[in-house]
Amino acid sequence: MKRKKATLSKKSAVTQACRKCNGKCCRYYALQIDTPTDWDEFDDIRWYLSHEDTSVFVEDGKWYLDVHTKCRYLSEMDYHCLNYELRPHICRKYDTDGCDLTGDGYEYEMQFTDDKQMEEYMRIKFGQKVFEKLEAKKAKRAR
Numbered sequence: 001m002k003r004k005k006a007t008l009s010k011k012s013a014v015t016q017a018c019r020k021c022n023g024k025c026c027r028y029y030a031l032q033i034d035t036p037t038d039w040d041e042f043d044d045i046r047w048y049l050s051h052e053d054t055s056v057f058v059e060d061g062k063w064y065l066d067v068h069t070k071c072r073y074l075s076e077m078d079y080h081c082l083n084y085e086l087r088p089h090i091c092r093k094y095d096t097d098g099c100d101l102t103g104d105g106y107e108y109e110m111q112f113t114d115d116k117q118m119e120e121y122m123r124i125k126f127g128q129k130v131f132e133k134l135e136a137k138k139a140k141r142a143r
């Protein structure tokens with residue numbers, strides 16, 4: 001199923017499917033981010049994931065930040081776009097073919113829904129040692 005990403009899309013027209021939908025594709029946005037290569041870059045992603053309503057996924061080898069926040073123009077009364085005539089290009093390009101409602105789910109290579117998941121991944125990837133400094137600092141502060 002296609003995900004709405006910054007390089008992509010959104011509603012081209014209100015279709016039959018859209019009439020039955022609560023605007024799933026207007027409730028998040030996903031941005032491609034640099035593929036992390038070292039501890040600091042993975043740690044930056046751990047920081048993204050410390051924020052609520054945020055996840056990170058990998059698809060076709062590319063990393064994306066997924067921000068789960070509703071567009072301010074999505075009406076909660078009838079799920080129509082309140083900025084339809086002036087909606088951005090990305091919204092005009094998106095269609096219902098395999099969209100968030102009609103598609104059959106995402107096939108991520110990886111998905112992280114919070115910082116703890118990333119922390120575990122980093123422990124496996126880089127070894128326990130890389131967190132020892134941070135944990136030592138935390139212990140010192142607690143004294």
Ligand code: SF4
Pocket residue numbers: 010011015017018019021022023024025026094095096099100101102
């Ligand atoms: S998720 Fe699909 S059906 Fe729902 S509003 Fe978006 S394009 Fe229409």
Ligand code: SF4
Pocket residue numbers: 010011025026071072073074075080081082083084087088091
């Ligand atoms: S501008 Fe309209 S179509 Fe685009 S995300 Fe917002 S509510 Fe949806």
